[in-house]
Amino acid sequence: MKQSKSFTLIEVLVSIGIVGAISGVAITAYRSYQLNNDLSMATQLVNQGITRAQFLSMTGSQDSPWGYDVATGTIFQGETYAGRIVALDEIYPLPPSISVAGLNTVSYSRMYGQPSTEGVIVLISQGGNQSTISVTATGVPPINESDLLTICHRNADGSLITVNIALAQWPAASVAGDTRGACALVQSSSAFSAASSLESSAESSVAGGAGGTTLPFSQKPGFLLLEPSAIALNISGNSIVQVKNNGLITINSANAKAVTISSNASLTCGSVSIVGNPGTSIAENAKIVGTIYSGISAVSDPLVSLDTPTKGIVNKSINKTGNVSTTIDPGTYTSISVSGNASVKLNPGIYYLVNGISLSGNGNVTGSGVMIYSPTGVFDLSGNGNITLTAPSSGTYKGIVVYQSRTAPSTTFSVGGNGTVNITGIVYAPKASFDIFGNGTNIVGSEIIGNNATVSGNGKFITQ
Secondary structure, eight states, rough: OOOOOOOHHHHHHHHHHHHHHHHHHHHHHHHHHHHHHHHHHHHHHHHHHHHHHHHHTTTTTSSSSSSTTTTEEEEEESSSTTTTGGGGOOOOOOOOTTTEEEEOOEEEEETTTSSSEEEEEEEEEESSSSEEEEEEETSSSSSOOOEEEEEEEEEEEEEEEEEEEEEGGHHHHHHOOOOOOSSSSSSHHHHTTTTTTOOOTOOOOOBOEEEEEEEOTOOOOOEOOOSSSSSSSETTTTTTEEEEOOOEEEOOOOOOTEEOOOOOEEEEEEEEEEEEOOEEOOTTTTTEEEEEEEEEEOOOOTTTTTTOOOOOEEOOEEEOOOOOOOEOSSSSEEEEEETTTTEEEOEEEEEEETTTTOOOTTTTEEEESSSEESSSSSEEEEEOOOOEEOOOOOSTTTTTEEEOOOSSSSSEEEOOOEEEEEEESSSEEETTTEEOOSSEEEOSEEEEESSEEEEEETTTEOOO
């Protein structure tokens, strides 16, 4: 007869005790894990809340500053949490196991993105662990008006352009497939075309690039003047300077009066970005229509790697005067000079002009699909004549209509008189002093890279 084996009361109690002990350890470990996870999540939520509040402030959302209240996890519109517009709240509550000490509310200034209060946010879990987040004048994360990010943007046609954007605009650019850093090669001038590594505004949403590519995060470039220390842009008289399409002007000069405008002159553009501070001198009845940014970082020459055309066999100078008309082919010439009532037509191609080009009197020069290169950099247009040039639509110099030497000690680009100048394309003259005067209407380039510019008289100086 078998006997059934049973547990004694002591054995049962011991087993229950062991199970209880194991369960207690497991529950404690899980609770600790949960509290640490809550702390990590809370830290991420606070960082994201601060980032979004600063971003909304810098991009001018609702034309207002924005802030973040840590305890309630609320991104709010307005300078204070108490005075906010509740309907616009974005709420991402922290886990209930988290308490807050230190700085609890911060708001950011519109456009500049600077915090209203500096301090440390302390997040405390119920387990006693802490996480700290510092808010300083450099921002958390560090997004400032002067912080620019150079990116390589790919157009719809596959061409690449190098542009500078505000750091806060990088998320939109990255989604569009852009990459950080300058484009490795200037594939074409539309590769510069929106190109010039010019400063962009976080608020703008306008067309960029000669090809009409829409860049939702940058302005169309107009001028880039590379002069590092002296007055770079001097406008006087009754002259009108305009960068169309809400375009931008970038001035590398650290001079406090890098942009000087006087008399009845006017400058109209989307924005003017200047290394110098304050960077402008506006006198008498002069005016600047456009946002002014001072204290930016200098922008390097975006076409510094552009190849120089090959110098071929030098043909004689083209010197036409009187009432003659002629057509010439691309090639290397000593110079081109047109005066009187003469007319010269340039066939499409590259023109290497050892001593540059000059136009005076009632002369007329036209050319479609041309690029004029001058190692001496002389470009002198005066009188009552007309010059109409458009850039090549393909090849190495696609989009570039004038290219002056970047190695000559100094070059000139002079446009004056009462005539009309209509140049479509990029004017690349990094060493040039642009001198625009007279009473004519001068549309000089879609985009201009030069050293400095002086505009006077009664004329109009426009980039398209």
